[in-house]
Amino acid sequence: MRLQPARTEEEIRAYRASLSGRRVAVIGAGASGRACLRRLAEAGARVVLADAKPRDAMGEAVAEAEALRAAVVERFEQFDQLPDVELIVSSPGIARGHAAPVGGRAAGIEVIGTMELGYRLCPAPIIAVTGTNGKGTTCRLLSAMLAAAGRAHILAGNIGTPLAEELVHATPETPAVVEVSSFQLEGIVDFHARIATVLNVAPDHLDRHADLREYLEAKARIFANQEPGDYAIVNVDDGRVRELAESTRATRLTVADSSEGADAAVIDGEVTTALWGRREVICRADDLPLRGRHHLKNLLVAAVAARLLGVAAEAVARAARAYEPPAHHMxxxxxxxxxxxxxxxxxxxxxxxxxxxxxxxxxxxxxxxxxxxxxxxxxxxxxxxxxxxxxxxxxxxxxxxxxxxxxxxxxxxxxxxxxxxxxxxxxxxxxxxxxxxxxxxxxxxxxxxxxxxxxxxxxxxxxxxxxxx
Structure with a gap:
């Protein structure tokens, strides 16, 4: 199945043209901020890099900014430290309640996250994965399945490489598998995933989000811009996920531990999918290196997404059996x-x-x-x-x-x-x-x-x- 790209070439050209000559501030000198700085400079924007650290603690970011003829604002805390700007791109580590984005919005300036900027310049169809746990595992599994089928794709987002960084490899034929955190979802506006999933939701990051409800609202944003013809993969064993997915206009596909009524489940020890009117066995659960119900659920989600992308069941199984957990995970x-x-x-x-x-x-x-x-x-x-x-x-x-x-x-x-x-x-x-x-x-x-x-x-x-x- 060929998914529609995130943005048409005409939309991307128009957006790049709108950036030319505009003064744009990027808040945060981390990897995602620097990647956005490069893309903005390529589009002809007059860029400013702002960071809370002093200049001598910003590492290579200062030299990179200067090479792009970007102004650098050190020890950044307040909106009024920025020169006259027309757009603010805020890194995931900057909370919505930070004085700078709050001041920008109060002044009528558009404030977006780094993930949103990456999306606006992305020609690839996006498969977006969020959830409290298992995001990285699911994205790596899906990437391995695509690789096993010989499918060119990109792997980006919270998993390590910013989406804005991977844009150089993105085409309408290369799916973008994107891990998205709640912090990144706070900063989206038009971000549109053709396939989206929330794996699970448990209380987390309550030092950043005011309460569980605010955290849930951030996660739900992954479905906000989906439309008929898109897909939402829903873990129906998680009540909070079911609730978040109720508002999506996308086609809902369900995964469950053992329900024969789900579109993917583990039945009698076999990992199965049932997407086109017939159930097919992917592999035996005992054959997999991953252990635990939570990891099987990640596998089911990845398998559904892979099958939607046209990956054969045999390639899905081969990738699942060969999967090795990344460092720092069991x-x-x-x-x-x-x-x-x-x-x-x-x-x-x-x-x-x-x-x-x-x-x-x-x-x-x-x-x-x-x-x-x-x-x-x-x-x-x-x-x-x-x-x-x-x-x-x-x-x-x-x-x-x-x-x-x-x-x-x-x-x-x-x-x-x-x-x-x-x-x-x-x-x-x-x-x-x-x-x-x-x-x-x-x-x-x-x-x-x-x-x-x-x-x-x-x-x-x-x-x-x-x-x-």
Whole structure:
């Protein structure tokens, strides 16, 4: 099936022409901001790069901006620090309530996100994936399925490479598989996905969103501009997702754990789809490297999208069987004295941690904690109390997690991740696993979840070295 492109060539040419000569401010000197800066400069805009950091802490962004003849505003906090601008492009890390976009909107200036700018210049049909957990896995699975079928495509968005960066590879014949976060969805206006899905919704980022309702409203925006002829893939096992998808005008396709009435489900241990009036078996669930109901759901969504894009069931199955989880996601980083060490640093909210811990087949010692985002730890506490041999807590959320554990639980506390790994090693028995599933973001102790995952791996390597002395 050939999907319609996101924008026609005429629409893109007209929008590029409208940018020529306009003064446009890009807020945020990260990867997405810099990619937008380049695309705007190519279109002839007079660009300004603004960032909260001082100039000497902005790294390569300053040299890149100067090469594009862009003005640079350092220590940026207020709208009035910007020269006269006609458009503001705001990076995902800038909240809607930040003084700059608020001031811009109050002055009648259009404020859009970096994802929206990428969309407005994108000729490729967009397959957009959001959800609290599983976005990256689903996008990588779909990308692998397209690759297995020999289909050119791009993989972009929150997964690592900004959509604006990948535009150089985008054509009407190359589907764009785009991971979209709630932060990015806050900044969309016309963003239109031909295939869209919300995988699941659990409370998250409540340090950014005012409440759960605001978070849900951000996620629902992925369906807002869909129209008849588009597709919304709906996880009907998640009540919040069902509610979010009620307003879509797209054709609804359903995925479920085991319902024979769904368009994709796991039935009698077989991953199946039923899109054109007949059910076909993709593969056996037992043949897959991914474990857990949540990962099977990600696979079902990716399989439906791939089949809509014309990928043969055989290629879908081949990609699914060969899939390897990325770093920091249930990644086995070593085994020391009969104990397996698993880096699940990407599990940065309670729902993700619960799903991965529930899928554990070995007895385990869990390392949990990090920056407190205001999440509810009740379900996590119950699972750890029931399943974990021991729990070692780290970070600013440690005390709240400790209170969520059941009576009789005696969690250990560690000041650093290295100390947590050392203590977990002492508590574990041969045949066990030590899993770091933080259930929190990393910013209280680390740069990001990758930095946290690397630190865990380094601590395990030190354990291994000491064990061989």
């Amino acid at each position: 990644q086995v980083v070593g085994e020391v004295s009969g104990v397996q060490y698993i880096n699940d640093s990407k599990a940065s909210n309670p729902a993700a941690a619960v799903a991965d811990l529930a899928a554990m087949e070995r007895p385990f010692v869990a390392i949990v904690g990090g920056k407190d985002k205001g999440a509810d730890f009740a379900e996590l506490g119950a699972l750890l109390t029931e399943r974990a041999r021991a729990v070692v807590l780290i970070g600013e959320a440690a005390e709240r997690i400790a209170r969520a554990l059941g009576e009789g639980a005696r969690p250990e506390h560690a000041a650093t991740l290295e100390q947590a790994v050392e203590r977990a090693a002492q508590l574990a028995q041969s045949g066990d696993a030590v899993i770091m599933a933080p259930a929190c973001s990393s910013f209280d102790m680390f740069e990001d979840y990758r930095h946290r995952g690397r630190a865990f791996g380094a601590a395990v390597r030190r354990l291994a070295e000491e064990a061989t002395r």
